[in-house]
Amino acid sequence: MIPFHKPDIQEEDIEAMADAVRSGWLTHGKVTQEFEKTVAKYSGAKRGVALSSATAGLFLGLKALGVKKHDEVITTPLTFAATAHVIQHLGAKPVFVDIDPVTLNISTDAAGHRFNTNTKAIMPVDYAGRPYDLDLLDMAMSFGVPVLQDAAHSFGAATNDRPVGSYSSMTVFSFYATKVITTGEGGMLVTDNEEWADRVELLRLHGISRQAHNRYQGGPWTYEVLEAGYKANLTDFQSAMGLSQLKRDAANRVRRSYIAEFYTNALADIPGIVTPAPAEENVDHAWHLYPLRVSPNRSAFVQRLDELEIATSMHFPVLHLQPHFVTEYGYQPGTFPVAEQVAEELVSLPIWPGMTTAEVEEVVEGVRDAAGYL
Numbered sequence: 522m523i524p525f526h527k528p529d530i531q532e533e534d535i536e537a538m539a540d541a542v543r544s545g546w547l548t549h550g551k552v553t554q555e556f557e558k559t560v561a562k563y564s565g566a567k568r569g570v571a572l573s574s575a576t577a578g579l580f581l582g583l584k585a586l587g588v589k590k591h592d593e594v595i596t597t598p599l600t601f602a603a604t605a606h607v608i609q610h611l612g613a614k615p616v617f618v619d620i621d622p623v624t625l626n627i628s629t630d631a632a633g634h635r636f637n638t639n640t641k642a643i644m645p646v647d648y649a650g651r652p653y654d655l656d657l658l659d660m661a662m663s664f665g666v667p668v669l670q671d672a673a674h675s676f677g678a679a680t681n682d683r684p685v686g687s688y689s690s691m692t693v694f695s696f697y698a699t700k701v702i703t704t705g706e707g708g709m710l711v712t713d714n715e716e717w718a719d720r721v722e723l724l725r726l727h728g729i730s731r732q733a734h735n736r737y738q739g740g741p742w743t744y745e746v747l748e749a750g751y752k753a754n755l756t757d758f759q760s761a762m763g764l765s766q767l768k769r770d771a772a773n774r775v776r777r778s779y780i781a782e783f784y785t786n787a788l789a790d791i792p793g794i795v796t797p798a799p800a801e802e803n804v805d806h807a808w809h810l811y812p813l814r815v816s817p818n819r820s821a822f823v824q825r826l827d828e829l830e831i832a833t834s835m836h837f838p839v840l841h842l843q844p845h846f847v848t849e850y851g852y853q854p855g856t857f858p859v860a861e862q863v864a865e866e867l868v869s870l871p872i873w874p875g876m877t878t879a880e881v882e883e884v885v886e887g888v889r890d891a892a893g894y895l
């Protein structure tokens with residue numbers, strides 16, 4: 522069986538994590554601070570705030586931007602539920618707009634029509650690891666609307682030689698088990714804005730004005746609660762794993778890019794199959810996912826791959842047509858025709874750095890075979 526994903530966990534990661542546990546400091550502390558500094562530097566941002574998930578980062582990021590009841594936040598329907606849920610948790614409304622048929626990221630033109638005086642933020646998602654269109658950033662800036670980049674897929678990517686993390690108002694990475702680097706569960710918000718970073722730091726730990734690290738190690742005896750905060754910090758042993766993983770990020774991205782190119786060359790001319798558009802010259806794609814588009818009979822295709830013991834996945838069913846969003850906002854089929862069509866056709870192939878060349882070739886053979894069932 523070729524699994525859909527296998528995280529790249531090496532002995533050095535386990536050692537680093539074990540060392541952190543042996544130190545006796547089990548929660549958020551010095552190692553997490555080092556992880557924050559390292560990731561901020563890696564992604565070209567001034568500050569990094571480590572969190573228990575990207576979902577927590579997206580939520581606290583929006584809150585730090587001041588998003589509240591009755592505000593609107595523009596985002597894409599081709600994303601994971603978390604992107605929209607965090608908007609709703611603040612009492613604001615997710616305003617979906619259609620995607621670009623080539624990049625599968627939020628369409629800059631479609632977004633342009635939805636800015637109004639209630640728009641308090643825009644959350645583009647770097648689908649599959651391809652950074653969103655920078656024209657959208659310029660447009661948002663011209664409207665005075667901050668951009669919170671959902672970079673759950675695009676850690677280590679870049680556009681115009683600017684690393685993801687260095688250009689949006691805020692950027693959030695995920696270190697979930699299947700993501701490009703992992704701490705099991707975890708995430709980080711990076712930004713150049715000190716005020717926002719301070720606010721997210723405060724909110725991640727009960728609104729308490731000093732981190733546990735300072736509180737218990739020679740800091741003042743007392744602390745202050747400044748607001749009703751949350752509990753969304755990352756542990757030192759997770760951060761130790763993240764720091765260790767980070768060392769292989771560049772090499773693993775090279776490997777995933779190679780696999781993507783191999784797939785694209787090998788699968789280019791099969792009827793019924795559309796390979797993902799290659800990255801533009803100015804884009805360093807993270808290739809977290811390799812999403813094929815297959816039609817007309819996706820389920821027969823996936824079933825055949827399953828018989829051939831090649832696992833696949835699907836990213837994502839469109840959000841606006843999920844029962845919850847239909848009930849809540851009355852979305853109907855046909856509202857976002859590009860996203861709806863694409864989502865009916867998507868199949869993500871395995872693309873993880875430890876795949877052998879023989880396994881990559883086996884996937885190609887499997888896809889050729891399964892395409893016969895379309």
Ligand SMILES: *Cc1c(COP(=O)(O)O)cnc(C)c1O
Nearest residue numbers: 574575576601603673695697708
């Ligand atoms: C994985 C993912 C998230 C959530 O990440 P967590 O770290 O699991 O909270 C958010 N957005 C997208 C697009 C994702 O794929």
